[in-house]
Amino acid sequence: MFEIVKKENKKRIGKLETMHGEINTPFFMPDATRGFVKSLGKDDLEMIGMGPMVVNTYHLYLEPGEKLIKRAGGINEFMNWKRPLLSDSGGYQIFSLIHKNPKMGRITDEGATFRSPLNGSRHFITPERSIEIQFDLGVDMMVVLDDVPPNSYSREKIEEAVRRTIDWAARCKNEYEKQLKERKIKREDRPLIFGVIQGGPYADLREYCARELVRIGFDGYGFGARHVDSEGNFLEEVVRETAEYIPEKALRFALGIGTPEDIVRCHSLGWDMFDCVIPTREGRHGRLFIRKEDNLEADFYETINITNEKYREDFSPVDPKCDCLLCKNYTRAYLRHLFATGEPLAMRMASIHNLKFYLDLMDRLRNAK
């Protein structure tokens, strides 16, 4: 299903077959966490050539519920999205919620108990349940439930998270096989399943986790938790070494990564797939990505905060090198005005532009000589 077409040093360029079409790697997925990319409609996404996207098991389980989505004909049908979808397991949500506020829930070896931030109701999610929900969603790619420790945790605590992540990965894989049988899904029609490598900033823990996950066997492996330190510095060594523990023929998924330069770096270290909220969230907050150089060396782009005073009378396009809906039709001054007046069109335009920037970046990575 995944085939490497070209390799140069550690960089890989390849093709991935899914039930919803072929994907060229490396690729970037925006986060359509709750079944939509905030402020955008499917036409917007199709217009910029969007391919695969990420939805979230945890959020869709809470609202509107996986059974409703199943009755709708699956998540693609529900969203009316023809291209591939990957569901994240919800591990990140459960743990980031609980980490931020221990009152929100509790993690045990069995699973995670947590309170819904929507209405306070209690829930219990196990690795098995996460996989079952993802089958109900009917995605092309799914992710195991993992234990996501903050990098600031002690080594002991991270070791525990690694142990639990491996244990849960095995349970997820069992459940995955069970669901394939129960649902009579043919081998060639099966969704891909990804393990997630934890271990914080410790390369040896990452290695151990990776080896154990490979022993269980997945279609791809993710880099879990944060890939930067508390100051935002890229953890190059750990990200590089973790990739090396993943078999060549498996997909390498850099979860939650990242800034354009982080994506470029990760790709050069052998990672194939990315997802991040940056282009959409920062776009909604007024930050626009702008192309500078044609190469992908340092300073190949810059960002502007369009809400800044200095753009009040800037009648040029956001990015003259861009042919997106925003840059073709509106000036910086107009976009600033849209933001200043709180017009939702501002967020839509900024999201379209930033996603186009990310897609173009991936094009450049795939087409680099």
Added chain:
RNA sequence: GGGUCGGUGGCAGAGUGGUCAAAUGCAUCAGACUGUAAAUCUGACGCCGCAAGGCUUCGGGGGUUCGACUCCCUCCCGGCCCA
């Protein structure tokens, strides 16, 4: 004309003798954002200063007081009620 209530920082609006350069909200300015509890969050927002601190403010003028945005007099302006 009589009565009455009120005039506070860009706006709205607290404060009603010292703890007030003056709550809070909005607006404004800047920053943050990395598997989305994020159209969110943080900071600045009288003037000078990196700071300590200093200086000038609560319609105008004049008083009372050790001390006034807060009390008194007067003028100006506005709302409402009566003629």
